[in-house]
Amino acid sequence: MTLAEPRPRLTQYAAGGGCACKVPPGELERVLGALTPPVGDDLLVGVETGDDAAVVRLDGLAGGPSRAIVMTTDFFTPVVDDPYDWGRIAATNALSDVYAMGGEPLVAVNLLAWPRDRIPFELAAEVLRGGAEVSAAAGCHLAGGHSIDDPEPKYGLAVTGVADPARLLRNDAGVPGVPLTLTKPLGLGILNNRHKATGEIFVEAVETMTTLNREASRAALAAGVVCATDVTGFGLLGHLYKLVRASGVSAVIDAAAVPYLEAARPSYAAGYVPGGSRRNLDWVRPHVESRVDEDELLLLADAQTSGGLLVAGELPGHPVIGELIPAAEAAIIVR
Template identity: 65%
Template sequence: MTELRLTQFAGGGGCACKIPPGELDDLVATLARTGGPPVSPAAPLLVGLDGGGDDAAVVRLDAERAIVTTADFFTPVVDDPYDWGRIAAANALSDVYAMGGTPWAAVNLLAWPRETLPMELAAEVLRGGRDVAHAAGCQVSGGHSVTDPEPKYGMSVVGMVHPDRMLRQDAAEPGRPLTLTKPLGSGVLNARHKTTGTVFPEAVEVMAALNRDASLAAVDAGIRAGTDVTGFGLLGHAYKMARASGVTLAVDAAAVPYLADARAALADGFVSGGTRRNLGWVESHVDFGNTPDGERLLLADAQTSGGLLLAGEVPGYPVIGEVLPRGEAPVVVRA
């Protein structure tokens, strides 16, 4: 078991295995256009497909309560099964935190190659997910599993949020600072780990860390616009927020924090296909100015269980730019 490397059983790793953002945009737009039968007004949808691609769906229960529901799963991002479980759970829970909510209950989503990987490894994955969910105060009970040649794990999560205190992508207002609550660079480090087996403990702990405290602080500070930074990279998620809010987001490249070994991994060529697809998708929507090519790749780096991007200042977290009135480009990078 100790010689098995989980990342070798996956074509991609973590959130870098997502469907490319441009293709996903087209897919979701098709679903939104076709609509569907009306639903009961007793449970109005506050955030759905037409909200600009938010991190979760939100349904109002009453004046003070709304349900947040989401699902997230991905292929192995690290070789250690327990750490993969922790990271996948933190990433799924993050969708609730990205809406300003509190996760209450979750169920596991597991795909496993029974013929090639021992079930003891699957148990470690589930244990890691359970431990992180319990640390968040979120119950975990059961779930769904299938046999699959490629291992995948995540969670479906239900949480609660106050309808008037939500974070959402379409609420960014000009004049607000931009805050980022976790450093970037997990994508290039995960690519290096997959190729070489080198473990980056800082990256593992950052990916497994909950966005709970940042979310609570943002809501308490009166912030109402935010998203989490995952597979589409900082620039991809910034573009989605700018597009939904009708503003321009200016990112100060020198202010963006990175994990310690990220630049070295980039210099050595460990860039995932997901990161390159991200950059190809956003480059026509971003004014890069004189930003070097390497910096552009890092800003588009496909993150796994990244931090929150917030339109407002949160004490203790770095300000990386500002929200501007809509200009020629939805996103501007200042070198």
């Protein structure tokens, strides 16, 4: 690519974008249902409750200091056109799963797929630079990785973290009477969809997607919270449904209390809605009792990329958007 040539728009090389390109949750669960290994002994968290990462006890069985390994991976197609920002967003998103379990990332490796014959490989270096800067800011070693030649660009990280097995944030530990706190505003899927269609840049969205969930995770642990998840491709309703199902409770959401990025509602009204958001709502709809209209439900199901933590507990500085209640006929009540 020469100085005279325009920089390619990365989002135009992807069928989907960010976490909105996830396999639909219902379809994924049907496939994984027969492949779920039981937890036990040192495997503390597997795939049985759809939690954010796997957790394996490392040591401490003899009464000494106890540690656990937290392992996750996450990668996706371009969510923004700028390669450096895409790298930062993808790395922040991958690290989030460790924070969502109450862990601290220790080491990560890159996962890169690149259409070398269609997009200059120099732009891949910018993607990797963004990922490296976020990893460094998180205090996480970034050591190598794996790359392939692929028709569609993809980037992310495989991350290993550490945690105290007695102080995990799990999605199956929710109890009735606990408030629900959301640490980042919604609307990222809508704005990313608009960016892909128009090229408009939403600085607030990029800043949100590149903000680590580290401080929110640490605050949750300091407050004695034991239940949390992060809000990504399955939307607030989808991830909340997985949490209440795993915990054997229900939830009430106050739709008016849910925060949104400033441009999200106008962009929704203009028709910029990811297909993944509609699939999310289709999946959770049978489990939702709604006292709001369809538009509000679709906003709550918006497929987020590198969203915030949904915490079963109250965190200062973040809005309470609802509470967990005893198991009811509907898993989620939106009012």
